[in-house]
Amino acid sequence: MNEMLDNDGVSRRSFLSGSGKVLAGAALASTVIGSQVGKADAYEYSTGYKYVKLDPAEVGQVAYENYFKRWCASSVIAGFVEPLKTKAGGQWKEFPIDAMRWAHGGMAGWGALCGTLTGAGVIIGMVTNETDVAEQMANDIAFYYSYTEMPVFTPKKVLKSELADMTIAGTPVCHISVGRWMRSAGEAFLSDARAERCARLAADIAMETARMLNAWSDGTYKAKHKPLYNVAANGITSQNNCMDCHGDRVPSAENYRTLEK
């Protein structure tokens, strides 16, 4: 990772001035949320999608290879559905992998939630049959995505471009995640290198999801992170990267457009 955004303007001061109160309030809010969104609201549900443990390396390789046709969300889904079609059978044989292709680019290119996470979430939700377990895994994969230097995955055969740059997204938001990598690598959005980066990222997210689901299958999965921590800390659905958006040292659109040349 070559850089992280740092802001020191008015917004930072206004955020930080309230930080003591935020921390003091977090414990209380956490209790309130615990009672509203915790076990009391969790329940089991039935799903016909049976899981058998998969080799994370295989899942990652399939996701990577699928990216260049199916993009981020559906390539993560393909990483699971393709092997599960034969290894678990049943409803997986009919699962329309491409049904989530629209989720690429943070929903049809709108840059919101990274499609690899939508894809991972679909598999997590189809496989696990308890809302609190799916919630914990979704939260854990969002943390993994946000705070792991990626891409780490190395394909058996490079399909688009050699890569050197890794970045820490700091967020599950596509626009910030891909923008930070583009700035580090000096590559345009429509470049082969950016496509290769997202393909390898899809593999990384699929592999971590496979590791979680394998642990769940063994009965050993435990949440690594507290669900809804961000809601408790900030009083609103949110992330831990407030200053990535709420500052004045942000890249202009022109920064990205010059990369097209």
Added chain:
Amino acid sequence: MNEMLDNDGVSRRSFLSGSGKVLAGAALASTVIGSQVGKADAYEYSTGYKYVKLDPAEVGQVAYENYFKRWCASSVIAGFVEPLKTKAGGQWKEFPIDAMRWAHGGMAGWGALCGTLTGAGVIIGMVTNETDVAEQMANDIAFYYSYTEMPVFTPKKVLKSELADMTIAGTPVCHISVGRWMRSAGEAFLSDARAERCARLAADIAMETARMLNAWSDGTYKAKHKPLYNVAANGITSQNNCMDCHGDRVPSAENYRTLEK
């Protein structure tokens, strides 16, 4: 809608200084993207989830009623799956509605993509069987979400709270959408009014999705908005609300926390 963010700091100037070039470049980029992401990469896929036309008012009412148990994403899904179980049957009878509950609050409360849109996208992708049609509908519902004053839906029976405030989100991002409404209404995230707002919003998004799918079923659906316009305009996956984040007149966390009192 009582307010919209307005920014006039350094960031706005740096954004706007490049706007001429952005507009000039958009046509070229649009052509490039058209060739890379247009019909050439679109394809049909098979799906066993058959659609029959539904009454949007019924879809909205079911989504609304489900919200208080299943939250945003799965309540939109319930709006379709519950009536389709009986009216279309087949694979809908086995669809695990709760499998997408994790998508609430922009993914387990992270505030990214509004879960109503994840829910709508799941149904769109399961029903339509062409990647470009699903892409167009996902893009159209993201535009509808972002630029329609909502919630509009009026339930048969109010389940949580009377509501007066409507807002224009300007984005498909949960954090900004709900934050803007909270500031307009003066309500905390954990309030009954905020839950009621998101329940009615789920109904609105489900109803618009039903209108699109009904038109598609009749063979009359046409995209209202150009797909990937934002990528072409900004050279990156993005939205049209740059200054909602990239400015210095943004709300502090303390603004939201004071609402808890």
